[in-house]
Amino acid sequence: MRYQYVKPSAFLSDFVKHYWVLEIDEQEGHVAERVIPTGNIELMFHYRKPFAVINAENNSLSSQPLTVLSGLISGFSDVTSVGDSGVLAVSFHPFGACQFFNFPLAEIENMSVDLRAVLGDKIRDIEEQLSNACHLTERIAIVEDFLKKAFCPLDAYDLAFLKKAVSLIETSKAGIQAHELADMLAVSNKGLERKFAARLGKTPKQYLKMMRFQMAVKRLSMANDQALTDLAYQCGYFDQAHFIRDFKMFSGYTPGEFRQICNYQAQEGIVE
Incomplete structure (x- = not known):
């Protein structure tokens, strides 16, 4: 399992706190993690097999979408890798996410939303680019290009x-x-x-x-x-x-x- 933080570019640093990357190889098996509130709205791009959320009542698994926008949460969840997993996540500053998504952020409170439902084919293109990328620097560049195009500053x-x-x-x-x-x-x-x-x-x-x-x-x-x-x-x-x-x-x-x-x-x- 490999976990690291990456700093955003100078332009995005006022809005993005950091990127984090987690990769789990298939031979490591299922790796379970408890997710607790970070205090940040996060945008997660799975470029390999997505994580699965563990149902607390019956231990069944439900796969996450490839691209997930998570609002501020007030509880915890348990997730697990299901094979060769890789995710690149954007962790926004408190006043950062609202400058990229043009809707009241309370609408996604305690929710993880499939971004395809919001942005459609635009996200499918990004997902394909990330899946085909060979290196982290390339993936960061793809995500930063997406964010720069989506940027809509507050007054x-x-x-x-x-x-x-x-x-x-x-x-x-x-x-x-x-x-x-x-x-x-x-x-x-x-x-x-x-x-x-x-x-x-x-x-x-x-x-x-x-x-x-x-x-x-x-x-x-x-x-x-x-x-x-x-x-x-x-x-x-x-x-x-x-x-x-x-x-x-x-x-x-x-x-x-x-x-x-x-x-x-x-x-x-x-x-x-």
Whole structure:
């Protein structure tokens, strides 16, 4: 299994956080992974056999489309490779995806959409080019060319508004409340909800909850022995009970279980 991050070109770096690539050879068999929220809208191009999603109720498999646009998710899923697999994914900045897809991003909240249903033959051509490409640099160039052609910039006011909103959330370490954010941005609560839903894909309250979870994931991934109560407060949770409840909703694990997995991976040299 090979996993790596790739930086976008200078032009796209304001909108694309990074690309990630995962390849699994056929002789490795079925490799299962739990997918938890990343806080990013992602566009995935399978250039070999697509992954399959595992049904939690009966363990049946359903194959993903070749090209998938995933909205911001509030839960987890389990996926597996089904042979010779390869995927190149675009991970957007919070205010990035809305500048390539001309519809309210809340429409794909908690969904993974087959992009063929949205863009038709245009995507089929891209899929064929990626399948025929021999090297990663060639595949990156194909995807970047597609993104550059799809780019439809926001007006300067909307972009500045979103950047300031995200910056305030990051500066507060997701500790700010939605109504406080609206006040600081001089907009009504309803106005803020509309902008977030259309451009970021979640309401402000949902987005803040997701960012608190992301902070907790990063801290737990450091494989330290910090008390969970302290960690909960540092990540903006009111108490440990809320922390455990939200963390399990997003990941399927308790914080303690997730820490054990991170510790094991660190000991075994499994780094993602």
